[in-house]
Amino acid sequence: MKVFLPHRRAALAGAVALATALIAAPLAAQAEDAGITVYNAQHESLTKAWAEAFTKETGIKVTLRNGGDTELGNQLVQEGDKSPADVFLTENSPAMVLVDNAKLFAPLSTETLAEVPEAFKPSHGRWIGIAARTTVFAYNKTKLTEDKLPKSLLDLADPAWKGHWGAAPAGADFQAIVSALLALKGEEATATWLKGMKANVKPFKKNGIAMKGVNDGEVEGAIIYQYYWFGDQAKTGENSKNVALHYFRNQDPGAFVSISGGGVLASSKHKKEAEAFVKWIAGKGGQEILKTGTSFEYAVGKDAASNPKLVPLADLNAPKLDPAQLNSKKVSDLMTAAGLL
Numbered sequence: 001m002k003v004f005l006p007h008r009r010a011a012l013a014g015a016v017a018l019a020t021a022l023i024a025a026p027l028a029a030q031a032e033d034a035g036i037t038v039y040n041a042q043h044e045s046l047t048k049a050w051a052e053a054f055t056k057e058t059g060i061k062v063t064l065r066n067g068g069d070t071e072l073g074n075q076l077v078q079e080g081d082k083s084p085a086d087v088f089l090t091e092n093s094p095a096m097v098l099v100d101n102a103k104l105f106a107p108l109s110t111e112t113l114a115e116v117p118e119a120f121k122p123s124h125g126r127w128i129g130i131a132a133r134t135t136v137f138a139y140n141k142t143k144l145t146e147d148k149l150p151k152s153l154l155d156l157a158d159p160a161w162k163g164h165w166g167a168a169p170a171g172a173d174f175q176a177i178v179s180a181l182l183a184l185k186g187e188e189a190t191a192t193w194l195k196g197m198k199a200n201v202k203p204f205k206k207n208g209i210a211m212k213g214v215n216d217g218e219v220e221g222a223i224i225y226q227y228y229w230f231g232d233q234a235k236t237g238e239n240s241k242n243v244a245l246h247y248f249r250n251q252d253p254g255a256f257v258s259i260s261g262g263g264v265l266a267s268s269k270h271k272k273e274a275e276a277f278v279k280w281i282a283g284k285g286g287q288e289i290l291k292t293g294t295s296f297e298y299a300v301g302k303d304a305a306s307n308p309k310l311v312p313l314a315d316l317n318a319p320k321l322d323p324a325q326l327n328s329k330k331v332s333d334l335m336t337a338a339g340l341l
Contacts, residue, residue, distance in 0.1 A: 035061025036086040036274050039076060041069040041172075042131070042260055046295040047089060053289060054280050060273045069095035069172035070328070077102045081267040086274035089130065089262050089281075092176035094328035096127050096261035106266040112275055115282040120259055120300040122324035127263030129323070130281045131290055132298040134316055135177050135256045137165075137246040138229055139221035140214050149246045153181070153223070153254030157196025166202040166210045166222040169340040173207055173225055173258070178335060179326035180256035184319055187334070194338035203340075208232075212239040221246075225258070230296035230309060249317040257318040259300065 035055075040047045044066050051062035065085070067075070073095035076083055080102075088105075090096055099105060105126040113125050120129035137150060150156055156165055167174050182190045202219050204210035210222040211229060232240040248254035262278040264271055280286055287304035290297055298313055299306045306313065335341045 035063060036268075036270050036277060037063045037065065037084050038087040038089060038277070039072045039083075039085040040064045040066050041072050041088075041090045041095060043091070043295055043297075046131075046289070046293065046297070049289050049293060050281050050286050051277075053285060054277055057280070057285065058276065060276065062277065070098075070175075073098040073328075076104060076265070080104070083265060083267055085265050086268040086270050087262065087264055087277055088127075089260070091133075091258075091260050092172050093122075093129075093259045093261050093323040094176050094179050094326045094331070095172065096122075096263060097324060097326055098328050099263070100124075100126055100324070104266055105263040106268070106271060106275075108264065108275060108278070112279040112282065115279060115301050117300070117302055119320070123322055124324060127261045128278060128282050129259040129300045130262040130278070130286065131260040131295075132257050132300050132313070133225040133227055133260075134247070134298070134311075134313075134318065135180075135254050135258070136224060136226045136229070137221050137248065137254065138211050138214050138224050138240075138243050139246055140217060140219075140242050141244045142242055143217065143220045146246075149221075150254075151248075152250075152252045153177075153248060154193060154252075156200060156223070157193045159196075159200070162200040163202065164220045165200065166204050166213050166219040167197075167224075168204045168207050168210050169197075169201070169335060170203075171206060174223065175328060175331050175335065176258045176326065177223065177253075177256055178331045179328060180258075180319065180321060181253045182327060182331060182334070183321055183325045184253050187330075191334055191338065194334055194340060198338045198340055201340075208239070211243060215239050215242045217242075223254070226310070227296035230307075231294065234294055234296070247311060247316060249315075251317055251319040253319065255316055255318045256321070257298070257313065257316060259323045260297070261323070 069090045207224040264274040268274045287299040287301035290299040
């Protein structure tokens, strides 16, 4: 029988510790090399530009998993603290509210929150605005003159507009607009408006298709976000040559500015790197890409300038809303009850 002396036991323990360290070191390096995983519901080309510029500047790799607002928001809720995601980015804020209500976001630092003015982030500080877009009425210039345009989004529920306007009600964009209507006017008024919409609207699958429908004369106008028109104009203009944009202003629900959000998952194993990415997007680097790129979304960072082709945010006279109030589930219930989903 072998007898281990104390110094031999110590030597053996040291050898085991060394072996463990040698194994752990490459694993740590692999984790660092893996970077962060972003569940991305923003436009793929925009987030790709953000990710590439961030990686070039910081050396932190970014893996993008692309999908829709509702799709990825629900996936995060289902995955819970087992999610591989480090960051969630959206086009519209209701999906951020969905994930936040499930208590899945980590609080952001004061330094990150300071990148964006109060108007473009929720009051609680668990996520932040990274971009914005405004609701518009895109109309066919050959069929409607300015004096015939709706003065309010609410006007479109009037029987006089039956068959004359379109929208993409199944999309997260339109549901965000209804979320704003619900927050501003309440459940009864929203349900009444949705009933009128059901009677009047021509549904389209997507916003770009709705704009093309306006351009081709299928309908006289459509509720969309402004960047669809600017994006088409920057290319061939073939789907928007007959289209102009009407801005409702006057703090009307139709002047709603939808905030795209960014947040760090509480379950992230790379919180430092994840928050660095969110801070970078909301800061000078990410906002400059909004200004000079082709997404035609609004920059929301402090002192950040948007693409000069856009109507300035300050001129839109949008209604004031805390984005944390926007309720995607209630909107879905109301739209389903109205027969729009």
